[in-house]
Structure formats: C-alpha cells, structure tokens
Amino acid sequence: MGENASLWHDRTFLTAWVAHSTSTIGTAVTSLALPIVAVTALDASTFEIGILRALTTIAFLFLALPAGVLVDRRRKRPLLLWCDAIRAAVLVTVPVAFLLGGTSISHLYVVAFVVGAASVLSGIAFDSFRTALVPPPLRGEANARIAATDSFARVSGPGFGAGLVAWVGAALAVLVDVLSYLLSFVLLTRVKNVAEPQSRAGGRRRxxxxxxxxxxxxxxxxxxxxxxxxxxxxxxxxxxxxxxxxxxxxxxxxxxxxxxxxxxxxxxxxxxxxxxxxxxxxxxxxxxxxxxxxxxxxxxxxxxxxxxxxxxxxxxxxxxxxxxxxxxxxxxxxxxxxxxxxxxxxxxxxxxxxxxxxxxxxxxxxxxxxxxxxxxxxxxxxxxxxxxxxxxxxxxxxxxxxxxxxxxxxxxxxxxxx
Missing domain, CATH: 1.20.1250.20 (MFS general substrate transporter like domains)
Structure with missing residues (x-):
C-alpha cells in the first residue's frame, strides 16, 4: 500500500496523468467526428474517407524517427504544450468553417494530417516525460494508471463521441477535442519541478x-x-x-x-x-x-x-x-x-x-x-x-x-x- 499511497498523493504525476487522459478521450471523439463531418456535410466518398483516415496515421511513418531525435534534444514539457496548442488551433477551424459554410474535404485533409503529426510528437514526448514524473519503484504503478485511462478512452470515447454527434452535430462535437487539448495545456503548465534528463542541445550535435x-x-x-x-x-x-x-x-x-x-x-x-x-x-x-x-x-x-x-x-x-x-x-x-x-x-x-x-x-x-x-x-x-x-x-x-x-x-x- 505504500507505493499506492505515494503515487495517489503525488500531485505532479496526477496533474500530468489527468492532462494526458483528457486529451486522449478528446482524440477518441474526433476520430469519429471528422469522418462524420466529411460524410454528412460534404457527402464524401468511401475513397475520400479512406484518405482522411490514412492522413491521421501516415505522419507516423515519416515523422516518428525524427521526432525521437527532437525529444532527446529538447525539454519534453514545452514540446507537449506546443503539441496541445497546435492541435487545438487546427481543430477549432473545423466548427468555424462549418458555421461559415466554408468546409471542404481538402480542409479536413490538412486538419487530419497536422493533428496526426502533432500527435506523433506528443506521444513520443510523453513516453519520455512520464519516465521522469515518478521514481523507478513507482513506474510500473504509474504505467498501469495511464494504461487504465487509455483503455477507458477506447471504451467510452467512441460512444461519447456518437452521443455528442447526435446531440450537437459532428462539427461542433470536434469542439470537445479542442477543449480537451486546451485543458491539457493548462494542466501541463502546472506541472513543474520535473527532473527531466539533460538534453543534448548543449553538447556535440550530430x-x-x-x-x-x-x-x-x-x-x-x-x-x-x-x-x-x-x-x-x-x-x-x-x-x-x-x-x-x-x-x-x-x-x-x-x-x-x-x-x-x-x-x-x-x-x-x-x-x-x-x-x-x-x-x-x-x-x-x-x-x-x-x-x-x-x-x-x-x-x-x-x-x-x-x-x-x-x-x-x-x-x-x-x-x-x-x-x-x-x-x-x-x-x-x-x-x-x-x-x-x-x-x-x-x-x-x-x-x-x-x-x-x-x-x-x-x-x-x-x-x-x-x-x-x-x-x-x-x-x-x-x-x-x-x-x-x-x-x-x-x-x-x-x-x-x-x-x-x-x-x-x-x-x-x-x-x-x-
């Protein structure tokens, strides 16, 4: 019970955990909402939906390895903050364009790719950041807590997203993800005094x-x-x-x-x-x-x-x-x-x-x-x-x-x- 008590009373870990969980659930909503916007507002074909889904993941193949280098050369928390800000700023253009009548499939393509690219960097940065959040004896416990909320997001996200889409429409449902990234951003600004490993920025650059x-x-x-x-x-x-x-x-x-x-x-x-x-x-x-x-x-x-x-x-x-x-x-x-x-x-x-x-x-x-x-x-x-x-x-x-x-x-x- 000692390890549990230490972790549950660790405000730094809990704040970062809630930030990660919030954005993860929001992302699950958008994974459903964006294709529905394309189908209902733009009458997109199955081929166009396939491209839209591919663009959310294709960034991974090209950017994951360089992102790993960047994460090792920079402090992790600022990278996470930038990723949250970029995703929120890009996603908010979807409901705005919808309300102004300017939504297009090419616009959704750009949104999907940018959000996918920022998510690649955010995921790799968080993998390193969470290692610094807790001491080695508590890392297994911390990983279990993060896995629990990731599983919860996979269970509840699509259902929650479907309910939102039915209630306010797909375009406005994307606002939930925007809010989730903004909340994650605010919470991460409160995560301080984390002993991140020394970056290589000041050393010999290869x-x-x-x-x-x-x-x-x-x-x-x-x-x-x-x-x-x-x-x-x-x-x-x-x-x-x-x-x-x-x-x-x-x-x-x-x-x-x-x-x-x-x-x-x-x-x-x-x-x-x-x-x-x-x-x-x-x-x-x-x-x-x-x-x-x-x-x-x-x-x-x-x-x-x-x-x-x-x-x-x-x-x-x-x-x-x-x-x-x-x-x-x-x-x-x-x-x-x-x-x-x-x-x-x-x-x-x-x-x-x-x-x-x-x-x-x-x-x-x-x-x-x-x-x-x-x-x-x-x-x-x-x-x-x-x-x-x-x-x-x-x-x-x-x-x-x-x-x-x-x-x-x-x-x-x-x-x-x-």
Missing part, C-alpha cells in the same frame, strides 16, 4: 540520421528488448489482420446486429480496463518479467474466436475479446516498464521512437494482409491464421532471458550502444 541509428542500435543491443520488440510487432500485425475481418465475421458469419457490434468491442475493452487496475497487484505476486512472458504465451486464447456460433457470440467471442484485451494491456504495462528501466535518459526519445516505428509499421501491413485473407479464405480462417502468427511471435520470448527471471530487475542490463 546528424539526425546518426541519432536515429543510435536509437535502433540500443534496441538491438539488448537481447530481451529486441525480442520484445519483435514479439510486439508480430502481435500488432496479428491484431490488425484480425481486426480487418472481425466486424465482417460478427455481422455476416455470426449474424450479429450492427448495433450490437459496438457492445462486443466495449465488452472486450473492459478486460483491458480491469487488467490495468489489477496490474500492480499481479506484478507484485507474479513478477514483472513473468507478466511479460505469461501474457505473451497466452496468445492461444485467440482460438476461442473460432468456436463462436450465432448462439454463443457473447459468451465465447466475448470471452476471447476480454482475454485478448487483458493480455495486451498487461503485456504493454510490463514491457514498457522494462524499457524505462534499462534505457539511459538521453536515449529514451529515440528508443521509444524506434520501437513505435517498427511496431506501428506492422499495423497497415497486417490490415492489408488480413483483408486479403478474408477474401481468399474467409473471416473465420483468417482469425485462426492471425492467432497462429501471434503464437509464433510469442515463441521469441520463451527463448529470451525472461524465461529465467521473476522480475525485470533480475535481467542483465545491456551494454551502452555505440
């Missing part, structure tokens, strides 16, 4: 490419971390491959009403929310290294989906969604805590950016492959293939040093990357 290579070199230098990254990338590939056919499987194969599909997904995310709250207790009783390994080797729960029938969609497919969500959240909390524990402070931005880039790049590939497999072999078989791939990825961790450790502190630290 090229961006050299700094990016150093981030990748550090990831490769640790046999445990490199296997975790490979396992996570394979897991992301599998997740997006299965995600490409899940809705089709539920509606066409199992005959679930479209209105109930969202309920199934909310049911699944509740598993992640519960896992985030239980993570500190489970970590203390099982061990942080074992949490990573056990959550990875529990991948066969995915085969539960294959036994779903129209009569068992909620007990069987629901169990699959709950178990999968819980497994992913426990794995993410533990593996992120491991990353924090081994990385030098001045490398955090580049290490996190390197990992985000590798893992994130697997997502669109998985989605395309999953969609193609759905056409060729059907959704149910695609889910089975995705689960098999996931299990193969988990085998990488069985052969890692995690197998012989209870806690991450017992794993030998890597030598500095050169």
């Amino acid at each position: 090229g961006v490419l050299a700094d990016i290579r150093e981030g990748f070199a550090f990831v490769r230098s640790d046999p445990t971390l490199s296997r975790i990254v490979a396992c996570t990338a394979i897991g992301n590939f599998s997740l997006f491959a299965s995600g490409a056919v899940t809705v089709v499987f539920l509606i066409r194969d199992l005959g679930l009403a479209p209105g109930l599909v969202g309920l199934v997904f909310c049911l699944g995310e509740s598993g992640g929310l519960l896992a985030a709250f239980l993570a500190p207790r489970l970590t203390r009783s099982i061990g942080s290294a074992r949490i990573i390994l056990v959550s990875a080797v529990c991948a066969p729960v995915g085969y539960l989906a294959l036994f779903s029938t129209p009569d068992t969609v909620f007990p069987v497919f629901g169990a699959f969604m709950i178990a999968s969500s819980a497994r992913y959240v426990l794995y993410d909390i533990a593996q992120y805590t491991y990353r924090q524990s081994i990385c030098p402070p001045d490398l955090l931005g580049r290490m996190n950016a390197s990992i985000r880039w590798v893992v994130g790049s697997a997502s669109p590939v998985g989605a395309v492959v999953g969609g193609w497999l759905g056409l060729v072999v059907g959704p149910r078989t695609t889910l089975g293939i995705a689960t098999t791939v996931l299990i193969a990825g988990s085998l990488l961790l069985i052969a890692s040093p995690l197998r012989r450790a209870r806690d991450i502190a017992e794993i030998r630290q890597p030598e500095a990357a050169g």
Whole structure:
C-alpha cells in the first residue's frame, strides 16, 4: 500500500496523468467526428474517407524517427504544450468553417494530417516525460494508471463521441477535442519541478540520421528488448489482420446486429480496463518479467474466436475479446516498464521512437494482409491464421532471458550502444 499511497498523493504525476487522459478521450471523439463531418456535410466518398483516415496515421511513418531525435534534444514539457496548442488551433477551424459554410474535404485533409503529426510528437514526448514524473519503484504503478485511462478512452470515447454527434452535430462535437487539448495545456503548465534528463542541445550535435541509428542500435543491443520488440510487432500485425475481418465475421458469419457490434468491442475493452487496475497487484505476486512472458504465451486464447456460433457470440467471442484485451494491456504495462528501466535518459526519445516505428509499421501491413485473407479464405480462417502468427511471435520470448527471471530487475542490463 505504500507505493499506492505515494503515487495517489503525488500531485505532479496526477496533474500530468489527468492532462494526458483528457486529451486522449478528446482524440477518441474526433476520430469519429471528422469522418462524420466529411460524410454528412460534404457527402464524401468511401475513397475520400479512406484518405482522411490514412492522413491521421501516415505522419507516423515519416515523422516518428525524427521526432525521437527532437525529444532527446529538447525539454519534453514545452514540446507537449506546443503539441496541445497546435492541435487545438487546427481543430477549432473545423466548427468555424462549418458555421461559415466554408468546409471542404481538402480542409479536413490538412486538419487530419497536422493533428496526426502533432500527435506523433506528443506521444513520443510523453513516453519520455512520464519516465521522469515518478521514481523507478513507482513506474510500473504509474504505467498501469495511464494504461487504465487509455483503455477507458477506447471504451467510452467512441460512444461519447456518437452521443455528442447526435446531440450537437459532428462539427461542433470536434469542439470537445479542442477543449480537451486546451485543458491539457493548462494542466501541463502546472506541472513543474520535473527532473527531466539533460538534453543534448548543449553538447556535440550530430546528424539526425546518426541519432536515429543510435536509437535502433540500443534496441538491438539488448537481447530481451529486441525480442520484445519483435514479439510486439508480430502481435500488432496479428491484431490488425484480425481486426480487418472481425466486424465482417460478427455481422455476416455470426449474424450479429450492427448495433450490437459496438457492445462486443466495449465488452472486450473492459478486460483491458480491469487488467490495468489489477496490474500492480499481479506484478507484485507474479513478477514483472513473468507478466511479460505469461501474457505473451497466452496468445492461444485467440482460438476461442473460432468456436463462436450465432448462439454463443457473447459468451465465447466475448470471452476471447476480454482475454485478448487483458493480455495486451498487461503485456504493454510490463514491457514498457522494462524499457524505462534499462534505457539511459538521453536515449529514451529515440528508443521509444524506434520501437513505435517498427511496431506501428506492422499495423497497415497486417490490415492489408488480413483483408486479403478474408477474401481468399474467409473471416473465420483468417482469425485462426492471425492467432497462429501471434503464437509464433510469442515463441521469441520463451527463448529470451525472461524465461529465467521473476522480475525485470533480475535481467542483465545491456551494454551502452555505440
């Protein structure tokens, strides 16, 4: 209870946590509202909606690695403040243009790209910033709290956004995200006296490419971390491959009403929310290294989906969604805590950016492959293939040093990357 009490009374962490949570929920609202603005106000085609969604994520592929370098060269809090200000300023143009009758699809394209780019930088900066918020013994607890609100945003955000859209319209619903970024900005101005690592701005400046290579070199230098990254990338590939056919499987194969599909997904995310709250207790009783390994080797729960029938969609497919969500959240909390524990402070931005880039790049590939497999072999078989791939990825961790450790502190630290 001592760690819990310390964290719950840490005003600096709580303020930064609320700031992050507020903007995360607002972003979930906008992810639904922007496409609805395009459809209802502009009669956008499916191709235009596809471009709009792509622009929110394409910035990641091009900007994640340079953003990691920038984060390591600058103080994190000012970067977070700038990202909040930019996103609020760009998003507020949507309701303004709507009220003035000047909304266009090209305008929404620009908004989507700028918000996506600022979100890339903000995510990488916050990954480094939160490491400095709390002492090492409390990082696992802090990561669990952040994961809990991230899960809550995934559960409540779309539903809250749908309600707002129905109440005030899609364009005005975007104002909620604007307000969320402004509130995050105000809260972050109150986060002071954080002992951020010394930036490299005053030292010997190297090229961006050299700094990016150093981030990748550090990831490769640790046999445990490199296997975790490979396992996570394979897991992301599998997740997006299965995600490409899940809705089709539920509606066409199992005959679930479209209105109930969202309920199934909310049911699944509740598993992640519960896992985030239980993570500190489970970590203390099982061990942080074992949490990573056990959550990875529990991948066969995915085969539960294959036994779903129209009569068992909620007990069987629901169990699959709950178990999968819980497994992913426990794995993410533990593996992120491991990353924090081994990385030098001045490398955090580049290490996190390197990992985000590798893992994130697997997502669109998985989605395309999953969609193609759905056409060729059907959704149910695609889910089975995705689960098999996931299990193969988990085998990488069985052969890692995690197998012989209870806690991450017992794993030998890597030598500095050169």
